[in-house]
Amino acid sequence: MLNPMLTIGQISNRTGETIRTLRYYDKIGLLTPSDYKEGGHRLYSVDDLVRLQQIQALKFIGFSLKDIGDLLQHPLIEHEQIKSSIQFKRKQLLAEQERIQEMIDQLNHMDAIISNEETVDIKSFCFIIHSILWEEEHVDEKNREQHSIFNFREPERLELDREYYGLITSIRHLVMSKTSPETEEALDCMRRLVFLHQATLIKIAKLQEEGPDQTETSNILDPFTDEEKAFIKEAMRKLAELK
Incomplete structure (x- = not known):
């Protein structure tokens, strides 16, 4: 049985990402829907959902959208690149906590x-x-x-x-x-x-x-x-x- 496709509203509800943000990701090529139905409505696959979760994870630790796009093109990245971003994000959060x-x-x-x-x-x-x-x-x-x-x-x-x-x-x-x-x-x-x-x-x-x-x-x-x-x-x- 084929995996069901998700509408933009459904993927928004599952991930907490706004529809406006999902449209923007599509516009810049960061997360392009696997298909479109009549009227141009976006349809997302399970793989698209996984990619969105990866985007959210990398965004949480401080990577820019441009950096995220580059990172997701490679299965492996240097440890120091991740560590540096985590340390920077931690510093930001500690300052906000104070x-x-x-x-x-x-x-x-x-x-x-x-x-x-x-x-x-x-x-x-x-x-x-x-x-x-x-x-x-x-x-x-x-x-x-x-x-x-x-x-x-x-x-x-x-x-x-x-x-x-x-x-x-x-x-x-x-x-x-x-x-x-x-x-x-x-x-x-x-x-x-x-x-x-x-x-x-x-x-x-x-x-x-x-x-x-x-x-x-x-x-x-x-x-x-x-x-x-x-x-x-x-x-x-x-x-x-x-x-």
Whole structure:
């Protein structure tokens, strides 16, 4: 009994390869169907299916389509050629694995920042997230590993982000509720803001003493609106008067 021919849809279902990809392979001569039925519909044999599986295997370990076409013309190839491709693919996957783990750690950090909150102020939260992402782009890996203020995996950084998130949110809520910047509640926020800002600057100053290239630019995202800045300015003025 002759082996049945497979349509392009059937071979796609069996291998997980898309119909679009199979058509492209036919176009470049990498996998040409054994036959065509009326209307130009492609028909694949069992040998075609085996060749497609070989293409998928070689593609998985990093060979280009051109290289795959050349390789499949020979029953035997040099061991080093395969080994080199495997090593390159492994290196790519390990780098991707490290990147994925870093993203998971970032998400865990973001989750921990708001773990004790009943509601989340989205503007304040987005500012904290942006700060983390900004530092990833602008602060080199060595400094993130050596200095906890730049390392979101460190407890000190988590506590810092929690404090900033809580303080920014408190100030925003005071402004939204039309609270006077001269109230004790507002002044207490300003004291906390000054203390936190000075503590952060001291840490950064120590890093700059260790080397001039800790970070050359600043995060330009501002967590406060003009109305909130005016509130802070007035509250700071009142706090200065009390001193």
